[in-house]
Amino acid sequence: MMTTKFKKQSLLVGSRIRALRKDRDLTQADLAARIGIQQSDLCRMENGEYKVSLETLFRILSVFEMNIAEFFHEDLPGALRERDAEVLRQFHRLSPRSQDEILEFIQFKTQFEDRLNRKSN
Amino acid sequence: MPSDPIASYSELTAEGQIFVRHGDFRRAIDNFEQAVRLAHDLDDSALLVKALCNLSTARLASGDIKEAEKGLREILLRTRDPQTIFVTSSNLASALRRQGRHERALMYARRALRACEGLDNPSWKATIHNLIANIYMNMSYLDDAVSEYRYALSIGEKAGLGAQWPVDYIKENLGYCLLLKKRYRQGIAIILEALQIALSNGNSRCVGECYQDLSFAYMQIKEYPQARDHGEKALDLAIKNEYKDIQKNCYYLLGETHLLMGEDVKSDEYFDRLQEYYPHLPVLKEFLRTFDVSNILNLKNPV
Numbered sequence: 001m002m003t004t005k006f007k008k009q010s011l012l013v014g015s016r017i018r019a020l021r022k023d024r025d026l027t028q029a030d031l032a033a034r035i036g037i038q039q040s041d042l043c044r045m046e047n048g049e050y051k052v053s054l055e056t057l058f059r060i061l062s063v064f065e066m067n068i069a070e071f072f073h074e075d076l077p078g079a080l081r082e083r084d085a086e087v088l089r090q091f092h093r094l095s096p097r098s099q100d101e102i103l104e105f106i107q108f109k110t111q112f113e114d115r116l117n118r119k120s121n
Numbered sequence: 122m123p124s125d126p127i128a129s130y131s132e133l134t135a136e137g138q139i140f141v142r143h144g145d146f147r148r149a150i151d152n153f154e155q156a157v158r159l160a161h162d163l164d165d166s167a168l169l170v171k172a173l174c175n176l177s178t179a180r181l182a183s184g185d186i187k188e189a190e191k192g193l194r195e196i197l198l199r200t201r202d203p204q205t206i207f208v209t210s211s212n213l214a215s216a217l218r219r220q221g222r223h224e225r226a227l228m229y230a231r232r233a234l235r236a237c238e239g240l241d242n243p244s245w246k247a248t249i250h251n252l253i254a255n256i257y258m259n260m261s262y263l264d265d266a267v268s269e270y271r272y273a274l275s276i277g278e279k280a281g282l283g284a285q286w287p288v289d290y291i292k293e294n295l296g297y298c299l300l301l302k303k304r305y306r307q308g309i310a311i312i313l314e315a316l317q318i319a320l321s322n323g324n325s326r327c328v329g330e331c332y333q334d335l336s337f338a339y340m341q342i343k344e345y346p347q348a349r350d351h352g353e354k355a356l357d358l359a360i361k362n363e364y365k366d367i368q369k370n371c372y373y374l375l376g377e378t379h380l381l382m383g384e385d386v387k388s389d390e391y392f393d394r395l396q397e398y399y400p401h402l403p404v405l406k407e408f409l410r411t412f413d414v415s416n417i418l419n420l421k422n423p424v
Binding site for chain 2: 013036037038041044049050051052053054055056057058061062
């Protein structure tokens with residue numbers, strides 16, 4: 001069960017809303033109408049200057065019809081970071097045999113580090 | 122109930138106004154609906170307008186915005202009576218504020234303020250400045266809101282209103298606005314004053330809002346047992362009096378507080394109850410469990 005809290009600032013939420021809106025080719029007027037707020041308020045929300053009600057927050061989630069991983073994908077611990085993505089890209093360029101070798105090497109390194117950890121404890 | 126219809130009307134109206142000030146909006150609406158019927162039977166247009174204005178005020182307070190707004194513009198267009206202009210403009214401002222139409226709300230609030238200038242009624246004047254401050258707070262113009270709340274309180278002080286209505290509401294709003302500005306200790310002190318006044322006035326709506334605000338404040342300063350206790354008190358009152366907005370806010374506050382206390386099962390219970398209001402949004406609970414949204418929320422924003 002996940003209990004970790006990720007402290008978010010309103011500025012980050014606002015910039016995320018702006019990015020999603022642009023990604024879906026929505027104008028501020030379009031999105032404001034769908035959320036049920038004034039365009040000027042949405043503009044200030046995107047700049048992190050406007051505090052929202054629970055209703056509005058949930059309506060935003062509803063309008064974008066997405067899960068939380070999509071909403072704040074760059075901040076989730078399970079999300080792929082650039083470095084992880086690069087490792088995956090390189091991995092897929094290898095032959096199946098080389099991929100197996102890499103996996104064996106990872107297993108070897110994991111077991112080695114586990115042993116080290118047990119000793120130090 | 123007196124047999125004289127005019128006396129009945131007056132009694133229903135006076136009692137209805139007390140119900141409004143005590144936060145008993147359902148009974149206030151019943152009274153004012155009866156007063157409207159009596160005024161119809163009497164064929165007295167002046168009494169009818171006053172009854173309709175009172176009914177609108179009670180419906181607004183209960184959250185029935187669409188019904189509250191009906192007919193107000195027509196009354197405002199026809200009347201020249203400053204009291205009626207004040208009440209209709211003020212109610213329209215309040216209805217528009219709850220729909221997020223802030224600029225229009227401010228326009229009507231200023232009209233109500235102008236109408237109020239000629240009336241010797243400091244409670245009304247304080248109320249309209251409180252409403253203007255509420256609009257500013259909903260727009261997140263917190264400094265402007267604080268100035269208006271303080272001005273509303275100064276009107277009350279000059280007029281010797283002491284601990285009378287609407288001083289409890291104004292202090293409670295000012296306190297919450299200070300919480301939004303992260304001035305937690307100062308906000309808590311003012312909300313505690315408001316709570317004492319609201320308790321002595323029997324204003325259950327304001328008492329509920331004070332408990333809700335205190336729950337939020339203590340959660341923000343990491344005094345979680347206090348946050349939980351005040352949240353539970355607010356929730357009990359909200360359920361008893363059917364204050365739906367406070368109920369939803371409390372489910373969020375209690376879910377969040379229990380989560381921060383490491384009590385995941387209790388937290389789940391409250392988030393589940395909040396989730397019931399939004400069946401079309403299955404991500405809600407997961408979202409709240411993952412992100413801290415307390416810094417971007419205004420629990421008093423109607424939309």
